[in-house]
Amino acid sequence: MTGNGNLSGGFFITGTDTGVGKTVITAGLAGCLKRKGINVGVMKPIVSGVNSKNLRGPVPEDAVFAMKAAGVTDELELVSPCCLELPLAPRVAAEIQGVTINLSKVMEAYRELRQRHEVMLVEGAGGIMVPVFDRFLMADLIKMMKLPVIIVSRPNLGTVNHTLLTVEYARARGIPIAGIIINGLKEDEAGLAERTNPGLIAELSGVPVLGIIPYVDSVNVDTCTTGQIVEKVETNIDLKKILNFIMPHKNV
């Protein structure tokens, strides 16, 4: 896959599933870009399962975690303009809660953040085909934002199927894919599946595996502890390749 000079402005971080590590990877990448002197912004446009029991008000954890790593102070209303209470697919959470997802508000927030930042990292909710409202899927939001995707995948058995399906669907929808990041490898527990999966995924998808991130004990999204994630991403991810995808002339 070569760079794509038509795209600029950032990446949409999607994944093969919920809980696969999109927030951790978004934060790690954001921290690395910041260290390279790039003005990076983050966004989690639609988030469900926001803890409304917190007496200080709802806290979209993913946004706060990535903002911490990126060192940004954008208003939470812009970073996470659409927060839903129930931990369900956005469409279902909104329907049960009796609210309408305001796409214009989401896109206005995105445009404002894009103006403020050189590179935006936007985290999806769940995977690429998650229903947002009616028949509008996460992929439709990606297309509206005109961003290439980075796919976050699990390291273990089953991930080849999930990753290839995500790649094929992105292709079918005309969404450019910058690469795949395999997240959460536990080296001491890794078996044959974990060792063979990255090569198999790269070969069968034709998409580069940008790196493999180990399971990092010091990282915890729930407690907003970024720990060693930036260092681990810096060591294990081909950042140059990532940036080359959207900024082929930038020397990093």
Ligand SMILES: Nc1ncnc2c1ncn2[C@@H]1O[C@H](COP(=O)(O)OP(=O)(O)OP(=O)(O)O)[C@@H](O)[C@H]1O
């Ligand atoms: N490399 C890692 N090392 C240690 N813990 C990790 C790692 N990646 C993810 N986790 C943990 O796994 C959980 C899920 O990760 P994360 O929140 O990043 O997933 P997600 O794909 O963003 O989920 P969602 O779909 O809810 O947004 C979190 O508790 C996080 O702290």
Ligand SMILES: [Mg+2]
């Ligand atoms: Mg997340």
